[in-house]
Amino acid sequence: MDEKYFAAKIEDKWQMKWLESGAFEVEMDSDKPKFYQLEMLPYPSGNLHMGHVRNYSIGDALAWYKRLKGFNVLHPIGWDSFGQPAEEAAIKRGVNPRDWTEENIKHMRGQLQRLGLSYDWRREMFAHRPDYYKFDQWFFLKMYEMGLAYKKLSQVNWCPNEKATLSNEQASGGICWRCGAAVERKDLEQWFFRTTNYADQLLDDMAEIEAGWAEKVLKRQRDWIGRSEGAFVDFAVKDSDEKIRVFTTRIDTIYGANAIVVAAEHPIIEANYANFSYETKAVIEKIKADKLKVTDHEAEIEKEGVDTGLKAVNLFSGEELPVWAANYVLIEYGTGAVMSVPAHDERDYEFARKYDLPIKVVIEPHGKAHEISNDNKLAHDEMIDSAFSDYGVVVNSDLWNGKTTEDAKREMAEYAERHGFGEAATTYRLRDWGVSRQRFWGAPIPIIYCEKCGVVPEKYENLPIELPEKAEFTGTGESPLAKVESFVNTTCPKCNEPAKRETDTMDTFVDSCWYYFRYTDPKNSEMPFDPKIAAYWTPVDQYIGGDDHAVMHLIYTRFWTKAMRDMELIGFSEPVKRLLTQGMVIGETFFDEIPNPDEPEGKGKRVYFPPSSVSVERDAKGKIISAKSAEGTTLKSAVERMSKSKGNGVDPDEMVEIYGADAARLFVLFAAPAENELVWNESGIEGAVRFLQRVWRFVWKWKSKIQSPKSEVQNEEFSSDARKLRQKTHQTIKRVTENFESLQFNTPVAALMELSNALYDFKVDSETASETDLYAIREAVESLILMLAPFAPHTAEELYAQIVGNENGMLANGARFPEYREELARADEIEIPVQVNGKLRSRILAAPDTANDELEIMALADAKIQEYTNGKEIAKVIVVPKRLVNIVVKG
RNA sequence: GCCGGAGUGGCGAAAUUGGUAUACGCACCAGACUCAAAAUCUGGCGGGCUUUACGCCCAUGACGGUUCGAGUCCGUCCUCCGGCACCA
Numbered sequence: 009m010d011e012k013y014f015a016a017k018i019e020d021k022w023q024m025k026w027l028e029s030g031a032f033e034v035e036m037d038s039d040k041p042k043f044y045q046l047e048m049l050p051y052p053s054g055n056l057h058m059g060h061v062r063n064y065s066i067g068d069a070l071a072w073y074k075r076l077k078g079f080n081v082l083h084p085i086g087w088d089s090f091g092q093p094a095e096e097a098a099i100k101r102g103v104n105p106r107d108w109t110e111e112n113i114k115h116m117r118g119q120l121q122r123l124g125l126s127y128d129w130r131r132e133m134f135a136h137r138p139d140y141y142k143f144d145q146w147f148f149l150k151m152y153e154m155g156l157a158y159k160k161l162s163q164v165n166w167c168p169n170e171k172a173t174l175s176n177e178q179a180s181g182g183i184c185w186r187c188g189a190a191v192e193r194k195d196l197e198q199w200f201f202r203t204t205n206y207a208d209q210l211l212d213d214m215a216e217i218e219a220g221w222a223e224k225v226l227k228r229q230r231d232w233i234g235r236s237e238g239a240f241v242d243f244a245v246k247d248s249d250e251k252i253r254v255f256t257t258r259i260d261t262i263y264g265a266n267a268i269v270v271a272a273e274h275p276i277i278e279a280n281y282a283n284f285s286y287e288t289k290a291v292i293e294k295i296k297a298d299k300l301k302v303t304d305h306e307a308e309i310e311k312e313g314v315d316t317g318l319k320a321v322n323l324f325s326g327e328e329l330p331v332w333a334a335n336y337v338l339i340e341y342g343t344g345a346v347m348s349v350p351a352h353d354e355r356d357y358e359f360a361r362k363y364d365l366p367i368k369v370v371i372e373p374h375g376k377a378h379e380i381s382n383d384n385k386l387a388h389d390e391m392i393d394s395a396f397s398d399y400g401v402v403v404n405s406d407l408w409n410g411k412t413t414e415d416a417k418r419e420m421a422e423y424a425e426r427h428g429f430g431e432a433a434t435t436y437r438l439r440d441w442g443v444s445r446q447r448f449w450g451a452p453i454p455i456i457y458c459e460k461c462g463v464v465p466e467k468y469e470n471l472p473i474e475l476p477e478k479a480e481f482t483g484t485g486e487s488p489l490a491k492v493e494s495f496v497n498t499t500c501p502k503c504n505e506p507a508k509r510e511t512d513t514m515d516t517f518v519d520s521c522w523y524y525f526r527y528t529d530p531k532n533s534e535m536p537f538d539p540k541i542a543a544y545w546t547p548v549d550q551y552i553g554g555d556d557h558a559v560m561h562l563i564y565t566r567f568w569t570k571a572m573r574d575m576e577l578i579g580f581s582e583p584v585k586r587l588l589t590q591g592m593v594i595g596e597t598f599f600d601e602i603p604n605p606d607e608p609e610g611k612g613k614r615v616y617f618p619p620s621s622v623s624v625e626r627d628a629k630g631k632i633i634s635a636k637s638a639e640g641t642t643l644k645s646a647v648e649r650m651s652k653s654k655g656n657g658v659d660p661d662e663m664v665e666i667y668g669a670d671a672a673r674l675f676v677l678f679a680a681p682a683e684n685e686l687v688w689n690e691s692g693i694e695g696a697v698r699f700l701q702r703v704w705r706f707v708w709k710w711k712s713k714i715q716s717p718k719s720e721v722q723n724e725e726f727s728s729d730a731r732k733l734r735q736k737t738h739q740t741i742k743r744v745t746e747n748f749e750s751l752q753f754n755t756p757v758a759a760l761m762e763l764s765n766a767l768y769d770f771k772v773d774s775e776t777a778s779e780t781d782l783y784a785i786r787e788a789v790e791s792l793i794l795m796l797a798p799f800a801p802h803t804a805e806e807l808y809a810q811i812v813g814n815e816n817g818m819l820a821n822g823a824r825f826p827e828y829r830e831e832l833a834r835a836d837e838i839e840i841p842v843q844v845n846g847k848l849r850s851r852i853l854a855a856p857d858t859a860n861d862e863l864e865i866m867a868l869a870d871a872k873i874q875e876y877t878n879g880k881e882i883a884k885v886i887v888v889p890k891r892l893v894n895i896v897v898k899g
Numbered sequence: 900g901c902c903g904g905a906g907u908g909g910c911g912a913a914a915u916u917g918g919u920a921u922a923c924g925c926a927c928c929a930g931a932c933u934c935a936a937a938a939u940c941u942g943g944c945g946g947g948c949u950u951u952a953c954g955c956c957c958a959u960g961a962c963g964g965u966u967c968g969a970g971u972c973c974g975u976c977c978u979c980c981g982g983c984a985c986c987a
Contacts, residue, residue, distance in 0.1 A: 758923035
């Protein structure tokens, strides 16, 4: 190796050594504490992007840190290799999705390896290979047995032109992304997993992981599950035996109900449809038709409804209420019917205003009783501009008057239950997870339809149900699988008569629900994994990924874990102890905005130009003054998520080529805290290279002198400068260790830079350095190198080899992360700021353990302080040990 | 609209959780080395003022409060980013 730092040379060398020696290959070993470090697995799109580099650099740093701390670290990687893009490639370019996927994996694996990430490659998993998806199918059958998988009619996005189902993304904006036809909704029989069975557990078990998950993720999950506590209440339909059941969270406001409002699809509407007037029918049909239109996050929809003429009786008050059908009541939520209480619900208020319905106040704010009129028929004009939806005191409600909202809610629900027209109830926003996809590139659902036996699950011994080698990809019509005769036609596992296979495949989120259990036992052909092995490695100690997965993936995998617990495969309920959600990597984009003729008011269509093709003029602060394309068009700019289509992506290979993997990784971690967005700016990366080179040069200069250090020396023998260096070394160890434990990666890099600067400041000639000086240098250098390993492992390995004199590598040599020693980190003398009335006026030097009253005397004796205290009364002196002295004077 | 997060130098960011605001790095400026350049090394680098000092004043989105002391806590407001969107 060279005196000069050549990244490529050492990186190739150590990557080879690691691979040959199996440095990161681990086995279950109950004598050692384990640590499971996991990062979200990539989709093999073809190229790694900087977001991946960031994600995997963070994970690799932690994996190295934990290894050096003596843990048996499982750090695997795999491929989320089922999914739409492969099928798209097949449709567009006629390639086989399997070949396309395998090619991409090959390329991306190379990219990961060039970054020198410390994976146990023997455990690599591939979602699209039969040995993996066999167990997707295995789990499906288990779920089916447990009643957790079932089939029901549900709506999909449907392109009437291509006769194909579309994902929400493909249907974005209400038009088919390929042909532009207006997207419709269509009912289809689909498979579901009963995630709602676990709704309460998904919420309540959050208590177990609260400490390790960001609040923003937990909050989004809470919202997604959307538990709301309330009550069902039945309203009797007049002149019939029927009832309308509503769900309400505010049963205490029931005396304020002015109407029952139901969704257009509600059974009561169907049942009485024939009796409705022509006008009523027209409104109902319009509401239904509007619902079929796919609206894409459009602004608030105007409330619309119609009085059906039906009457319902409020069994609390005996009052008769009109039954309306309206567009703001959702059939999917609650019971599809609500009681409308305009005085105390914003939506009902709006609706009542529009249709001139009576508004009756039944809740008054606490402490404001009687300020609002007792008039039962309070006119809307008196409700100034909105409903009062807070809790308060019940009024105008017979025997419930004077009760608080809290008491009334509980007691009224009990009352309804006692009288047989209601009960306390809980509803959820969470729906069951629809897993059917009308696509080829996914795990086939192992179900068979037999004319005689009906729906029959495939036998376990027939798994995997493999995808056919060939299929036709047109992007139109049914799923490609449906057209492969050899796949569709089979025999019934029950009666052996000819039967047909299910041609839907599973949602790819199924694969990512349990892949990290597979890593623990990747070659198992009988079971998804051996419960005994999984028990050693799981749960995951640290999971890292983008917060775009805060809900879907992370809820589904929590659901799956609970289901696996109930299958007795594992013995815990929460799969991930600590979760780190890293911020996006974003970059400057340049685009021309072309007005959209369909939406003249809305945003135009953006046509992106790659930054390299744009000539940019900046002011002194680096702000963009103007940007022009090669043709001279003036362009707009923004800072957005990096992507190929926007042309602002950075190729990791290029970064590695120019600066080296170590510098690229170090920089990505140093540039910003992990949770922050990272605005990509290449100018900083050279600083990372410089830092590595600085460390390299220092080690090269001293390595022969410090190769065989003296055994432990008494601290008193060191020169004062050497003692200071040792202090810096141990303070740095403390800081870096604490930073790793709290998942900070930018600050420890700064600390290491400071230590390296301290080494350069330690002015000792290499020829005349004393034994103790050399000891201090060796201590600092060795610590620096070991602490550098998580950020720049190749450089650290090479430098470590230089000072220990062998090339076995840190791990094989049993190297450990340096231990912080309190007594060495302590300075002989520290500077203590002295304030007068909170303003910094002077500094005194004192031993760190100086007593408070002594510090006070020293501070008061300070010449500069006396200038401020002279002739004034000293009211108080505050001494914070080791921190500061503040003298409060009067006058 | 509701919920969540954040506002600190030219820039990315630190601040031991209420105790020296601006660590570390980028960019920039000056010097050393060099025929020269690059690299490297050394020094400077929030703003203002003057008596240029181990000096003073101001400054962490704005205003107010609590405190001996506030970037940090409380209140009101402003701005930006993210999530949700009629969930009864």
